[in-house]
Each structure stands twice: as C-alpha cells, then as structure tokens.
Amino acid sequence: MLSRTAESLFWTARYIERADTLARNLEVAYRMSLVPNTSAGNRSEWQSILSTSNLLEDFNAEYSEVNQANIEHFLIYSHSNPSSIRNCIRAARNSGKEVRIALTSDVWSALNQAYIEFKKFEKSPEEIDLPTICDWVKRQTATVQGSFQGNQLRLDGYDFYNMGTYIERADNTARLLDIKYYVLLPTIDMVGGSVDSYQWTTLLRALSSYRSYYWIYGGDYSADRIADFLVLNSACPRSLKFCITQVAHHLDMLCSNYGRYSDAQMLALKLRDELGTISIAKIVDEGLHEFLQSFISSNNQLTEKISQSFLFGVQ
Amino acid sequence: MTEKTFFNEMFDGDEVRIPYQKVDEWLTNASHLSLARKQEQADALFHQLGITFIVYGDESDAExxxxxxxxxxxxxxxxxxxxxxxxxQRARALNAFLWDVYNRGEIVKSGKIPARLVYQNEAYERSVVGFSPSQKIFSHIIGTDLVRTGRDDFYVLEDNCRTPSGVSYMMENREAMMRLFPNLFKSNRIRPVDQYPNMLRRTLSSVAPDKCEGSPVIVVLTPGSFNSAYFEHSFLADQMGVELVEGRDLYVHGDFVYMRTTQGPKKVDVIYRRIDDEFIDPLCFNPNSMLGVPGLMNVYRSGGVQICSAPGAGVADDKAVYTYVPEMIRFYLGEEPILNNVPTWRCSEKDDLAYVLDNLAELVVKEVHGSGGYGMLVGPASTKAEIAAYRLRILEDPDDFIAQPTLALSTTPIYQESGLAPRHVDLRPYCLVGKDIELCPGGLTRVAMTEGSLVVNSSQGGGVKDTWVLSE
Known part of the structure; x- marks a missing residue:
C-alpha cells in the first residue's frame, strides 16, 4: 500500500482516539464540578485536563480565566487548539478523505457524518450542554471504530489504523495517570487518604475503567492496584501493556505480510517484554512518574520508528 | 426573447412518449408526499456518501x-x-487526428485544416512530436457533450478528449435511484452502468507500454483532496481496485516511474492522470508545479510508462478544432458523420466575424479555450449592456471566439414541490478507447434547474439526473 495511505490511516485513528479521550475527560471534569467543592484536590480538575493534554500554555495565551465555560470552548470548539474536538474531527475526516479508497464506505460515512453534524453544533454551541456533546462524541467515535473493526479488510491498512489507535491510547493513559499521580498526589504518603479515593475513581471513570476495575480487584481502591490495572493488566483495554502488545501484534502481522522485519517491530517487542517482566511494586519503588515519562518518550520513539520503517513522509 | 417550442422528451403534447410510459405511471400513482420524502432521502444519501464538489470562488461552504x-x-x-x-465514429477519427498531427501531419498537408490552428494551438504539445504512444491512442476516455433538439436530432457540442469528469455521478445517480426506487428497475429493462470501472481498467491495461512485463500496475493520479473532482478520482481508483496517487507518491528512477509503498518502491506502468498536461512534470512543463513528477515525460517518451490521456491530446478538443471534426471523419475514415456538429461561426474568419457581430443577440458565443460555462455569452438571455461589453471582448481578439446558434435544447421534467416542470438538459456519455472502443450505456444528464435557463453546468447551479438506456 502507498506509504501516504498508511500514514493517513494511522493519523485518522489517532485523531478519533484523541477526540474520544477528550470527551471522556470533559465528562469527568463536569461530574467533578457537580460535587461540593470541599476537598482539596477538586479545584484543579478543569486545569488538570489542560495539563494532561499539554495545553496549559496555549490556553493561557487565549483566555484570561480558567473556568468551565472557557475550558469547554477551548477543548471543544477552538480553532487554534490543534487537539480540540473540532480539530480532531476535522483532521480525522480530512486524512480519511485523503485515503478514501483505503476505507470502507461505512467508515467514511461515519467520519463524514461526524464532520457534518459537528458543523451544526458549531453554529450554536450555547444550545448544547456538555454532557450532550460528550455523549455525541463518544457515539461518533464508537461508530467509526465499530464500522472499522466490523468491515475493514484484514490487510496492512487494518494494522496501520490499529497502531494509530493504540499508540494514541497508550499516550493518553500514561499522561492521565501521570497527572493524577504526580500533580494531584505529590507525595506517596497521601495515597489511601480520603481525597484520593475520589480522585482515583475519577481517573478510572475518565478511562472508562471504573466498573471493570471493580470486577477485577473488588471495591478496594489503592494506588498500587489502580496503577497495576492501568499499566500492567493485560485484560484492561486501556492499559499500557495491552496497548503495546497490540502495537507489537500489528507489527508482527505486517512482518509476516511483507516478509521482512522492521525496526519498529524490534522496538515494540522490546517494550512489550519490559512491561511483561516488571512488577508494579518495582515501578512504584523506582518512581511511577519517572516510569511514565520514560514510557511516553519510548512510545513517541515507536511512532518515529514506524514512520521510518514504512517510508512515511515525503522523502 | 423569441418564443420557441422545445422538444419535450417525456410528453408529446398530452401523449406520454413510449420510453417514459412506466416512469409516468409511477409518477402518477405515487403520492406527492412520498415523492417529496424520496427527494429528501436522495439528498441525505448523497450528503452522507460525501459526493460533494467544490465550486471555484465559492468560499462560504466550499463543499x-x-x-x-x-x-x-x-x-x-x-x-x-x-x-x-x-x-x-468520432472517437476513432479524433484519435487518428491526434496521431497524425504528432507524426506526419497528412491532414494539414492536404489543406483540410489550417496549419496555424494545429501547430500554433496552445494545446499542441511540442515535446511529444514524433512520438507514438501505445496502440497509437492519445485520448483513452472521451466525454462527448450532446444536446437534443428534436425526435431524431442530436448535436455534438464538444468532445472532451483530456480528462472528462462526471462519470462518478453517472454511477452514483444510478446507485441512488436503485436504492430509492427498486420497483422501477423491476418494471423497466434498464441497461446497467456499473461495469464502467471494469471497462476502464480493461482499457487502461490494453495500452500498457511495451516495456511492461506481466500484468500492468495502474494508478490514478490526482492533484489531491482539495481538487473539485477528488471524489471522482478516489471513486474510480477504488472501483478499479488501483492506487490513488498524488505526485509526491511517485518518483522517477532510471527508466521507470515508481510509487512509494510501505513495502518499498513499486514500478508503475499506466497512469490515468487527472492533472492537466501543464502540471504533470515540472522539468518539462510548468517548473512551479508541485503536483507532478519530475522526469515523468522522459520515462514516457522512452516507453517506460503510459500516460492516459496522452500529453498533447488537448489539441483535439479545442473549440476551434471541433469545427473540423466532420472533415476528420471523412478524411481518416472515409465515412459521413453520423452525428451533427452544431453549425459554428469562427470569429477568426472575416465573414463569420461580421455575421457574429451583427447577430450577437441571437447567438451563443464561447471562448475557444474556455470550459465549464465560464465566460460565455448567451445572446437571447443577455442585456444590451452585456452584449455591448462582450462585443468589445470579441473585437480585442477575434481568434479567441466561436459562435453558435442558440439551440432549442430538449427538456425533461424535474420534480418540484409544485409538481413536474420541464427543464433543459444535455448529455455526456463516456467512450473508452484502447484496443477496443466501448461506450457505456448511460451517461451524465445535466439539467438546468432554473426555469428557462439553458446553462446546465454544475458550477453554475445545474443539477443531474439518472440516465437510462432501455434494452430492446
């Protein structure tokens, strides 16, 4: 397949995943804003979304006050914020349009439909409340994902698209976990206190893992267990290990399809093995923050290797 | 404007013409509400499929x-x-003409066509003089624009020999009709059009260059997703099962053209290009073009790749050369033309020019190199001031203009809230020329949506209809 096609598929998936995560984060922030503002951690909830997405500076450049209305606008409708839901949907649709023939018509319709409907929201944003738009985004991204998983030919395009999804997801999980652990709970002693219990549950909610955590660990929240769930648990579809295992799987598929090994594959296998052999106790011992920072950088490196291995970008 | 009677393709007075009888039954029996709902469904369907086109100069809602x-x-x-x-017949003559004017130029030597018109034509491509493309074919896809003026009277308006667009609408219009009105297709014997991509692929394969070994690798070359016809480019590539490439996906190495793929370079044998000559190779043509592939023309001229349509094919569909197509048919084929040309006055000729200037209010005047319905004068529909202004334009460079009588374009009904209303239509069927010549049984019917309007171009608000060819 054309390298440009593979690259566009990869990015279509990333933007869709990004929009989905953003909608979930917004939903959690909204939920937090409904809770009486008594405990210390809550106030920074809106701001923490901005830090998660590395957008605090961009936001401050455009708005004078950190409040719900401004953040909503910035994260949903802003033209200047490259990761706003508006821009994610447009970027996903435009890169999908560039490779229309590599997508089934169902996937294209879903992308195009989201784009067209969002244009209507944009005309009168004041008429739509936050939960409605978050629901809408989740439904649109689920439709795109669903029609992709349901109908797409299991050829190389399928692998490139999925790698985009999982690399983006791993990045989102790592950042979110890092913000919650590091920004909100700077010292390890506070873990287990009454504030963090609520913080941790919001984290699980943001990653749509609230109920799944229950199923696996029972109702007891502890930082270790939640970290274990989101970093190392192979059953959690948002855990770092799960995501990297998926990326490695798709690189393996490409290897057997193309009949050659790639540098990207070597790196993914190495990362997968590291996640497979390390324990959460060791990670926490050596510093979760350091671990997550190093993971985020390895994950970026993996993107670069994929680009090089499959000739992305104009040579 | 003088009152004219127009040939109505559906109704002959109060009588319904035979090919339309089943359609008439359907329209008579369907409730107004159900038709209105179907029309809405059709619009939604097109929107969802993303069949939009970009109107140049319209920035408010680009698609x-x-x-x-x-x-x-x-x-x-x-x-x-x-x-x-x-x-x-026209397709054969036009291709014979193209091969001739890039080789021995017999038709010019015989005095049938002025040398100036051919060799000084902007579309005449000096860089391919003496070159003979595969199968001697220059124009592989010809979109012939036709109008009807009576029961048996058809006129050819122009032959689009470069990269005619619109064929995707032919197929999508059919798709939409079949989804919306399946019963109509059961009761009528309508010849299918969905084999077109297969025919196109066969045609392109049949003109693979001699250096191609094994089954040819075909690509569709597009200027990119911002082009007005991008939907069609991707649609055709998809339907043919070939890659849709942009210039930046291709590069020349040695004697061949390659595309960059995730598995490394892959040689390309046939390029169905939807980019104008001027942009396909910055080394040969426009050096500022970012759309093309540097060195492509060298590979083409050494037989390493076939470009469809071949560079230089444009000289055959120039509006001034058009007037000589009947001559071409007689000269190369020894036959009489089956389809009429519209009588045309060439403003480059003194007597014609005088006539045109005297009768501007009755005529349609077009720029020789224009397209898309831009920059033309429809005399009967213009004000005196517009005519006076156009007159000055003609006088400035008469060679640039031709004039034709205003034809009494046939009408077919369109569906409106207030019921059926006749509107003017034209027709563009698609003819494929490779080892064989094939015509897809159908085409693009364009319809002027405004009452009385004769301009059917989509860039000027025209619409489209599904076109049915009944089998015996």
Missing part, C-alpha cells in the same frame, strides 16, 4: 452537493444505437 433530480431521463435502444455509432 456542496450537486442537486439531484429523481425523475430519470430515458433513451430507447434505437435512439441509443445511433448515438453509440456516432460517438465511436
């Missing part, structure tokens, strides 16, 4: 839909058979 009308346009087998023979 919009071409209006689709649910009343089909119908041809009988007999009507079609004449069109088919006529269009194929």
């Amino acid at each position: 919009r839909l071409i209006p689709f009308d649910i009343v089909p346009r119908v041809f009988t087998a007999t009507e079609w058979s004449k069109l088919e023979r006529g269009i194929k």
Whole structure:
C-alpha cells in the first residue's frame, strides 16, 4: 500500500482516539464540578485536563480565566487548539478523505457524518450542554471504530489504523495517570487518604475503567492496584501493556505480510517484554512518574520508528 | 426573447412518449408526499456518501452537493444505437487526428485544416512530436457533450478528449435511484452502468507500454483532496481496485516511474492522470508545479510508462478544432458523420466575424479555450449592456471566439414541490478507447434547474439526473 495511505490511516485513528479521550475527560471534569467543592484536590480538575493534554500554555495565551465555560470552548470548539474536538474531527475526516479508497464506505460515512453534524453544533454551541456533546462524541467515535473493526479488510491498512489507535491510547493513559499521580498526589504518603479515593475513581471513570476495575480487584481502591490495572493488566483495554502488545501484534502481522522485519517491530517487542517482566511494586519503588515519562518518550520513539520503517513522509 | 417550442422528451403534447410510459405511471400513482420524502432521502444519501464538489470562488461552504433530480431521463435502444455509432465514429477519427498531427501531419498537408490552428494551438504539445504512444491512442476516455433538439436530432457540442469528469455521478445517480426506487428497475429493462470501472481498467491495461512485463500496475493520479473532482478520482481508483496517487507518491528512477509503498518502491506502468498536461512534470512543463513528477515525460517518451490521456491530446478538443471534426471523419475514415456538429461561426474568419457581430443577440458565443460555462455569452438571455461589453471582448481578439446558434435544447421534467416542470438538459456519455472502443450505456444528464435557463453546468447551479438506456 502507498506509504501516504498508511500514514493517513494511522493519523485518522489517532485523531478519533484523541477526540474520544477528550470527551471522556470533559465528562469527568463536569461530574467533578457537580460535587461540593470541599476537598482539596477538586479545584484543579478543569486545569488538570489542560495539563494532561499539554495545553496549559496555549490556553493561557487565549483566555484570561480558567473556568468551565472557557475550558469547554477551548477543548471543544477552538480553532487554534490543534487537539480540540473540532480539530480532531476535522483532521480525522480530512486524512480519511485523503485515503478514501483505503476505507470502507461505512467508515467514511461515519467520519463524514461526524464532520457534518459537528458543523451544526458549531453554529450554536450555547444550545448544547456538555454532557450532550460528550455523549455525541463518544457515539461518533464508537461508530467509526465499530464500522472499522466490523468491515475493514484484514490487510496492512487494518494494522496501520490499529497502531494509530493504540499508540494514541497508550499516550493518553500514561499522561492521565501521570497527572493524577504526580500533580494531584505529590507525595506517596497521601495515597489511601480520603481525597484520593475520589480522585482515583475519577481517573478510572475518565478511562472508562471504573466498573471493570471493580470486577477485577473488588471495591478496594489503592494506588498500587489502580496503577497495576492501568499499566500492567493485560485484560484492561486501556492499559499500557495491552496497548503495546497490540502495537507489537500489528507489527508482527505486517512482518509476516511483507516478509521482512522492521525496526519498529524490534522496538515494540522490546517494550512489550519490559512491561511483561516488571512488577508494579518495582515501578512504584523506582518512581511511577519517572516510569511514565520514560514510557511516553519510548512510545513517541515507536511512532518515529514506524514512520521510518514504512517510508512515511515525503522523502 | 423569441418564443420557441422545445422538444419535450417525456410528453408529446398530452401523449406520454413510449420510453417514459412506466416512469409516468409511477409518477402518477405515487403520492406527492412520498415523492417529496424520496427527494429528501436522495439528498441525505448523497450528503452522507460525501459526493460533494467544490465550486471555484465559492468560499462560504466550499463543499456542496450537486442537486439531484429523481425523475430519470430515458433513451430507447434505437435512439441509443445511433448515438453509440456516432460517438465511436468520432472517437476513432479524433484519435487518428491526434496521431497524425504528432507524426506526419497528412491532414494539414492536404489543406483540410489550417496549419496555424494545429501547430500554433496552445494545446499542441511540442515535446511529444514524433512520438507514438501505445496502440497509437492519445485520448483513452472521451466525454462527448450532446444536446437534443428534436425526435431524431442530436448535436455534438464538444468532445472532451483530456480528462472528462462526471462519470462518478453517472454511477452514483444510478446507485441512488436503485436504492430509492427498486420497483422501477423491476418494471423497466434498464441497461446497467456499473461495469464502467471494469471497462476502464480493461482499457487502461490494453495500452500498457511495451516495456511492461506481466500484468500492468495502474494508478490514478490526482492533484489531491482539495481538487473539485477528488471524489471522482478516489471513486474510480477504488472501483478499479488501483492506487490513488498524488505526485509526491511517485518518483522517477532510471527508466521507470515508481510509487512509494510501505513495502518499498513499486514500478508503475499506466497512469490515468487527472492533472492537466501543464502540471504533470515540472522539468518539462510548468517548473512551479508541485503536483507532478519530475522526469515523468522522459520515462514516457522512452516507453517506460503510459500516460492516459496522452500529453498533447488537448489539441483535439479545442473549440476551434471541433469545427473540423466532420472533415476528420471523412478524411481518416472515409465515412459521413453520423452525428451533427452544431453549425459554428469562427470569429477568426472575416465573414463569420461580421455575421457574429451583427447577430450577437441571437447567438451563443464561447471562448475557444474556455470550459465549464465560464465566460460565455448567451445572446437571447443577455442585456444590451452585456452584449455591448462582450462585443468589445470579441473585437480585442477575434481568434479567441466561436459562435453558435442558440439551440432549442430538449427538456425533461424535474420534480418540484409544485409538481413536474420541464427543464433543459444535455448529455455526456463516456467512450473508452484502447484496443477496443466501448461506450457505456448511460451517461451524465445535466439539467438546468432554473426555469428557462439553458446553462446546465454544475458550477453554475445545474443539477443531474439518472440516465437510462432501455434494452430492446
């Protein structure tokens, strides 16, 4: 397949995943804003979304006050914020349009439909409340994902698209976990206190893992267990290990399809093995923050290797 | 404006013409509400499929839909058979002409066509003089624009020999009609059009260059997703099962063209390009073009790749050269033309110019190199001031203009809230020229959506209809 096609598929998936995560984060922030503002951690909830997405500076450049209305606008409708839901949907649709023939018509319709409907929201944003738009985004991204998983030919395009999804997801999980652990709970002693219990549950909610955590660990929240769930648990579809295992799987598929090994594959296998052999106790011992920072950088490196291995970008 | 009677393809007075009888029954029996709902469904369907086109200069909503009308346009087998023979005849003559003017130029030597018109034509491509493309074919896809003025009277308006667009609408209009009105297709014997991509692929394969070994690798070359016809480019590539490439996906190495793929470089044998000559190779043509592939023309001239249509094919569909197509048919084929040309006055000739200037209010005047309905004068529909202004333009460079009588374009009904209303239509069927010559039984019917308007171009608000060819 054309390298440009593979690259566009990869990015279509990333933007869709990004929009989905953003909608979930917004939903959690909204939920937090409904809770009486008594405990210390809550106030920074809106701001923490901005830090998660590395957008605090961009936001401050455009708005004078950190409040719900401004953040909503910035994260949903802003033209200047490259990761706003508006821009994610447009970027996903435009890169999908560039490779229309590599997508089934169902996937294209879903992308195009989201784009067209969002244009209507944009005309009168004041008429739509936050939960409605978050629901809408989740439904649109689920439709795109669903029609992709349901109908797409299991050829190389399928692998490139999925790698985009999982690399983006791993990045989102790592950042979110890092913000919650590091920004909100700077010292390890506070873990287990009454504030963090609520913080941790919001984290699980943001990653749509609230109920799944229950199923696996029972109702007891502890930082270790939640970290274990989101970093190392192979059953959690948002855990770092799960995501990297998926990326490695798709690189393996490409290897057997193309009949050659790639540098990207070597790196993914190495990362997968590291996640497979390390324990959460060791990670926490050596510093979760350091671990997550190093993971985020390895994950970026993996993107670069994929680009090089499959000739992305104009040579 | 003088009152004219127009040939109505559906109604002959109060009588319904035979090919439309089933359509009429359907329209009579369907409730107004159900038709209105179907029309809405059709619009939603097109929007969802993303069949939009970009109107140049319209920035407010850059992508919009071409209006689709649910009343089909119908041809009988007999009507079609004449069109088919006529269009194929033109296709053969035009390709013979193209090969001739890039090689021995017999038609010019014989004095049938002025040398100036050919060799000084902007579309005449000096860089391919003496070159003979695979199968001696220059124009592989010809979109012939036709109008009808009476029961048996068809005129060819122009032959689009470069990269005619619109064929995707032919197929999507059919798709929409079949989804919306399946029963109509059960009760009528309508020849299918969905084999077109297969025919196109066969045609392109048949002109693979000699250096190609094994089954040829075909690509569709597009200027990119911002082009007005991008939907069609991707649609055709998809339907043919070939890659849709941009210039930046291709590069020249040694004697061949390659595309960059995730598995490394892959050699390309046939390029169905939807980019103008001027942009395909910055080394040979426009050095500022970012759309093309540096060195492509060298590979082409050494037989490493076939470009479809071949560079230089444009000289055959120039509006001034058009007037000589009947001559070409007689000269190369020794036959009489089956389809008429519209009588045309060439402003480059003194007597014609005088006539045109005296009768501007009655005529349609076009720029020789223009397209898309831009920059033309429709005399009967223009004000005195507009005519006076156009007159000055003609006088400035008469060679640039031709004039034709205002034809009494036939009408077919469109569906409106207030019921059926006649509107003017034209027709563009698609003829494929490779080892064989084939005509797809159908085409693009464009319809002027405004009452009385004769301008059917989509860039000027025209709509489209499904076009049916009935089998015997």
